[in-house]
Amino acid sequence: MSGKVKLLRYLANLGYGSRREVLGLLGEERVTDAAGELLYGDDVRPHEDIRIDGEALDPAPGLLLMLNKPAGVTCSTKDQGKLVYDLLPKRFRLRSPVVSPVGRLDRDTSGLLLFTDDGQLLHKIISPKSKLPKVYIAELANDLRGNEVATFASGTLMLESETTPLLPAELDVLGPRRARLTLHEGRYHQVRRMFAAVGNHVESLHRERVGGLTLGDLPEGEWRLLGDVDRVKLFA
Missing domain, CATH: 3.10.290.10 (RNA-binding S4 domain)
Structure with missing residues (x-):
């Protein structure tokens, strides 16, 4: 450019x-x-x-980066409290086109968050057609009942106030109150609402993977620029 x-x-x-x-x-x-x-x-x-x-100079236009977002940080440029942009170089929020989060993690969710200034790439990542898997670790308030794996995989689960059932999702039970959930879509507060739909409550939530990308050894609160190999891995 x-x-x-x-x-x-x-x-x-x-x-x-x-x-x-x-x-x-x-x-x-x-x-x-x-x-x-x-x-x-x-x-x-x-x-x-x-x-x-x-x-x-700072990274060239068309950048893609990952941030290991801590809990308690908001995906916004204006909200009160600590923002994800406070963890990035100050100039990044002044760029044109802006460096934007690819989707969002709510304030209380930690983990892998992507950013880009490439509108076409952003759309490709979040498009329902891509169906990129997003993997979360959930710590729950109550013991799992035992039927959640089948319920989440059924493709029939409906969230409150919605009229379209969720796509099948994979649940791996890691403990009585701990589970790994893999989603292939990105609805508002989806993980928390899914567990609420089966009578449970998410105490803490961490996203560990998007597509083929994981955080690796990236420390919490830190970011790194992603290269061509990472981009291939994202859609692998």
């Missing part, structure tokens, strides 16, 4: 400031190429050849 867009606009779109603020960076001779030569607002250069204060 940087090979087609003038530097002034490109840096503004990456969140380095308004056009006036980026002009200030240029005027202060803080923007150079990799060899240290000064760059100007009308220049057109590859993303990887641009430096600000000698540092490489």
Whole structure:
């Protein structure tokens, strides 16, 4: 993209400031190429050849990243309390197009959350046609009754206030009050509402996988950029 867009606009779109603020960076001779030569607002250069204060730029447009979201953090730009954007570089929320969560995890749910500024990729991931599996670990308030595996796999379970039954979901019992649930759709608060429908309550919820991606050893509250191999794994 940087090979087609003038530097002034490109840096503004990456969140380095308004056009006036980026002009200030240029005027202060803080923007150079990799060899240290000064760059100007009308220049057109590859993303990887641009430096600000000698540092490489933030990830190029079309990025995909994963965050290990802690519980107690909200997927929003404006709500009160701690936000997922507080865990990312500040410029990410200023970019155009914006770096957006791919779907959402509610405030009390932890785990794998994807972000991208690529609208087509976002749509592909969340599209019902993709049916990407999303895997959760649920800690429950009450013992499982024993019929939940069959109920969730039936394809007939209805959630309150909805008129379309859920797609079949796989439940693995990990303990009397602990289970792994694999979904192939993404309805509002689906895991919590599914367990409520069978008379239970989710005490804590953690998403451990989306498609073929897992958090691996990514610490809670940290993020990492995903590369081509990760993208293939996501849809594998």
